[in-house]
Amino acid sequence: MKNLILIITLSTSGFLFVNFNIADGKGPASKEEMIEIPDDVQAVIDNSCYGCHNSDSRNDKAKKKLSFDKLSKLKTYKVVGKLTDIQEIIMEGEMPPKKFVKKYPDHALSDDGKDLLLGWAKKSANKIAGE
Amino acid sequence: MKKKIWFILIVIVVIIQFIPTGRPDAVNNNPNDVLINNPVPDSVASLLTTTCYDCHSNETYYPWYSYVAPVSWLVARDVKEGRKHVNFSEWESLYKMKKAEILDDLVDEVSDGGMPMLIYPLMHPEAKLTKADRQMIVDWAEGFGESLFE
Numbered sequence: 001m002k003n004l005i006l007i008i009t010l011s012t013s014g015f016l017f018v019n020f021n022i023a024d025g026k027g028p029a030s031k032e033e034m035i036e037i038p039d040d041v042q043a044v045i046d047n048s049c050y051g052c053h054n055s056d057s058r059n060d061k062a063k064k065k066l067s068f069d070k071l072s073k074l075k076t077y078k079v080v081g082k083l084t085d086i087q088e089i090i091m092e093g094e095m096p097p098k099k100f101v102k103k104y105p106d107h108a109l110s111d112d113g114k115d116l117l118l119g120w121a122k123k124s125a126n127k128i129a130g131e
Numbered sequence: 132m133k134k135k136i137w138f139i140l141i142v143i144v145v146i147i148q149f150i151p152t153g154r155p156d157a158v159n160n161n162p163n164d165v166l167i168n169n170p171v172p173d174s175v176a177s178l179l180t181t182t183c184y185d186c187h188s189n190e191t192y193y194p195w196y197s198y199v200a201p202v203s204w205l206v207a208r209d210v211k212e213g214r215k216h217v218n219f220s221e222w223e224s225l226y227k228m229k230k231a232e233i234l235d236d237l238v239d240e241v242s243d244g245g246m247p248m249l250i251y252p253l254m255h256p257e258a259k260l261t262k263a264d265r266q267m268i269v270d271w272a273e274g275f276g277e278s279l280f281e
Contacts, residue, residue: 064239064243065239075273075276075277076276076277076280077231077234077235077273077276077277077279077280078231078235078238078276080227080228080231080232080280081228081231081232081233081234081235081236081276082232082235083228084228084229084231084232085232085235085236088232125228128280129227129228129231129280130280
């Protein structure tokens with residue numbers, strides 16, 4: 001008898017759980033959703049990164065390494081890898097290149113910009129890696 | 132006069148042999164190595180060992196000329212740099228995110244010929260990668276990368 005109650009309870013709660021998820025209307029979030037770039041981060045990217053890191057870039061090396069247009073279309077490990085690389089490169093101050101910043105000081109990455117970018121990259125990588 | 136120049140040159144070459152190179156040690160027992168802890172096909176494992184492991188693992192094999200300055204300085208620098216970026220002997224100690232970053236880089240470098248560095252196959256003819264070899268490494272790395280997040 002106890003077992004029966006247990007089974008009924010478990011199956012009912014399982015049923016509710018499944019239904020709840022369906023009712024929520026959301027399947028697992030897509031990669032696009034998980035690395036969705038908020039407006040303030042997008043502004044930083046547009047100003048300091050996108051000029052070289054886009055799919056039509058004339059800078060082949062930069063384009064191959066990272067294109068913000070294609071980021072969400074890559075395989076999972078590549079997205080996580082590139083988001084991890086972004087964090088390292090920003091923390092070490094390797095990008096944007098010093099020569100470029102010297103020539104175009106307006107496109108330098110401010111401390112606030114760095115924080116925004118780092119926060120976004122870390123959060124997105126964690127979400128995609130499921131951690 | 133000519134004799135004197137030769138003498139000075141020889142003295143210089145002898146003296147520079149005593150400058151420490153900071154050559155990283157070769158260690159052959161690495162419990163965290165990528166190849167012993169993961170199902171890597173033999174063909175890929177052998178390509179990685181012959182073409183990457185001298186600089187990207189602790190299992191560096193130092194040929195005789197790597198003990199002779201000034202070549203020894205270049206070798207020491209390349210091995211140090213190589214291990215700093217990617218060290219397959221320490222693989223299991225890395226975070227998943229770092230592994231993904233390395234595999235992403237590996238795929239880009241191996242597919243467009245960035246790695247091994249040009250000088251390496253010149254000194255190690257067995258490390259010349261054919262197009263098919265490169266594809267084999269890339270295919271493995273892609274599958275391995277995806278398996279990290281399944």
